[in-house]
Amino acid sequence: MLKWIQVLWPSFMVAAVAEAVFFTVVAPQELYWRGEPVHLSAIATYSIGFFGFWLACAASSLATIFLQRSAGEINRIHQASPRS
Amino acid sequence: MNSIVPQTQSAGAPQPSDDQENLYAARKKLQVRSVKGVFANWRWALVWITQIIFYGLPWLVWNDRQAVLFHLTERKFYLFGWVFWPQDVFYLTILLIICAYALFFFTAIAGRLWCGYACPQTVYTEIFMWIEEKIEGDRNARMKLDKAPMSGRKFALRGGKFGAWALFSLWTGFTFVAYFSPLQELLQAAVTFSFGPWELFWILFYGAFTYIFAGHLREQVCKYMCPYARFQGVMFDPDTLVITYDDERGEPRGARKKGSDYKAAGKGDCIDCGICVQVCPTGIDIRNGLQYECIGCAACIDACDQVMDKMAYPRGLIRYSTENAMKKHWGMRDILVHVMRPRTLIYSGILAAFCAALVWGLATRSTLRVDVIRDRATLATELADGNIENVYRLQVMNMTEGPRAFRIGVGGLDGVQIRGTERIEVAAATTQAVTLQVVVPPGSGKPGANALYFEINAEDDESVAIREESTFLMPH
Numbered sequence: 001m002l003k004w005i006q007v008l009w010p011s012f013m014v015a016a017v018a019e020a021v022f023f024t025v026v027a028p029q030e031l032y033w034r035g036e037p038v039h040l041s042a043i044a045t046y047s048i049g050f051f052g053f054w055l056a057c058a059a060s061s062l063a064t065i066f067l068q069r070s071a072g073e074i075n076r077i078h079q080a081s082p083r084s
Numbered sequence: 085m086n087s088i089v090p091q092t093q094s095a096g097a098p099q100p101s102d103d104q105e106n107l108y109a110a111r112k113k114l115q116v117r118s119v120k121g122v123f124a125n126w127r128w129a130l131v132w133i134t135q136i137i138f139y140g141l142p143w144l145v146w147n148d149r150q151a152v153l154f155h156l157t158e159r160k161f162y163l164f165g166w167v168f169w170p171q172d173v174f175y176l177t178i179l180l181i182i183c184a185y186a187l188f189f190f191t192a193i194a195g196r197l198w199c200g201y202a203c204p205q206t207v208y209t210e211i212f213m214w215i216e217e218k219i220e221g222d223r224n225a226r227m228k229l230d231k232a233p234m235s236g237r238k239f240a241l242r243g244g245k246f247g248a249w250a251l252f253s254l255w256t257g258f259t260f261v262a263y264f265s266p267l268q269e270l271l272q273a274a275v276t277f278s279f280g281p282w283e284l285f286w287i288l289f290y291g292a293f294t295y296i297f298a299g300h301l302r303e304q305v306c307k308y309m310c311p312y313a314r315f316q317g318v319m320f321d322p323d324t325l326v327i328t329y330d331d332e333r334g335e336p337r338g339a340r341k342k343g344s345d346y347k348a349a350g351k352g353d354c355i356d357c358g359i360c361v362q363v364c365p366t367g368i369d370i371r372n373g374l375q376y377e378c379i380g381c382a383a384c385i386d387a388c389d390q391v392m393d394k395m396a397y398p399r400g401l402i403r404y405s406t407e408n409a410m411k412k413h414w415g416m417r418d419i420l421v422h423v424m425r426p427r428t429l430i431y432s433g434i435l436a437a438f439c440a441a442l443v444w445g446l447a448t449r450s451t452l453r454v455d456v457i458r459d460r461a462t463l464a465t466e467l468a469d470g471n472i473e474n475v476y477r478l479q480v481m482n483m484t485e486g487p488r489a490f491r492i493g494v495g496g497l498d499g500v501q502i503r504g505t506e507r508i509e510v511a512a513a514t515t516q517a518v519t520l521q522v523v524v525p526p527g528s529g530k531p532g533a534n535a536l537y538f539e540i541n542a543e544d545d546e547s548v549a550i551r552e553e554s555t556f557l558m559p560h
Binding site: 005018027042 | 156157159170173241264280281283285286301309311330
């Protein structure tokens, strides 16, 4: 539960800020998707944009908690015979 | 030597190592006792005020349109008499700075006032707990129900509670979406249940958020998820009003008979009834001192005052006080004198400056905006009559809610004039693009870039005028 919160919640907050900043500057109809102008409705573009940001930020949070594991957690298989 | 350990781990909780223990404990469900009193009344007053505003605003009509609408499709924010465009993000920035400093200011004076009385998490938790109490009964009844095996009655009570929460959450989600998508269209869609897919999605998404946060997560949001809870400590100082247990007066705590001479028995005023813990929405014991979990709701003050009344002891065993006041035995007067101190003066000074900037910015905000773009495809054209022509594209934004006509003039070069359009009509709150041919006689200006300006005036209002700089290219 804690890990879920740590991954999904900070990324949610940052995604909300990123969404607001990005779409303040860029109008949805100015966007291109693989060379073609985006023809989705504005609400759909905003929504997909938000989940895109959330996904990217969540991946970053996931990488952070992955790298943050302590030596003990990584080496726990060998805890039975610790060496200095 | 250690062998290389594969990075993947089997499923299951990691075992804590010797030096780094996992401090996360599985949450114990709190059944919070409801409380009445001065501060509970304040909280309910703020629940009513904030929610009447939140649920009511989308229904308000202004200038024949929704008074407050952040229209995402049109990329315009309607706010009563104002229409804001993405270019006005400056005002939003100032507003956010004001909100931040207001939060700092109130926190420096009296701790987590926002958290205890006005934060949506607190407000919705309060509403959800009220529904819970109406359906499942008071704290004791709910704890009994928690322990009871599933039965027809328990199923009905739980179902009723979850159903009522869900309905309330859906209404909340609907209201939220009505801030971004016109309410009238949403209402029509609601009648035939023909919402756009994304509108429906966001109603359910925000509704689910409300339901989970206020119904199930509750104090965990404040303890584990709220960024403000983590840094609020830096705004505190020894003169900040916080909810304080007077342990000099209360200790040693202990049970006693009403009216007995407890002081002779060496006891303090705290009768150790534990009600301050039962009413705490975060489940802490305020008698252990200020803790970061404390959201400053003052429920324990209300509860303790009632107990003190029953025991015929003076109120205020738990009260708003400051660290200095407790140490130096100050009265209310001294506490109030110390509200004025460098920290609060700096916060309020910055706050006042930004408020003034916002008011000034809004008061002097132009209702006309023009972007001039030189046509880069054709640089300078020599016409048959020998004159030199440059082509410009003007984006004229009419930020009022009525149609407006504008006159366009040009200057900055000898003999410069516009061929064709010199008047443009722009519908209410729209942008109109116009292409202009600007002609200059040969010999005017130097070869290369020359300064040039456009002047745009509203026909109906002399004060609405803008001068936009650009350049005119003369051939070499």
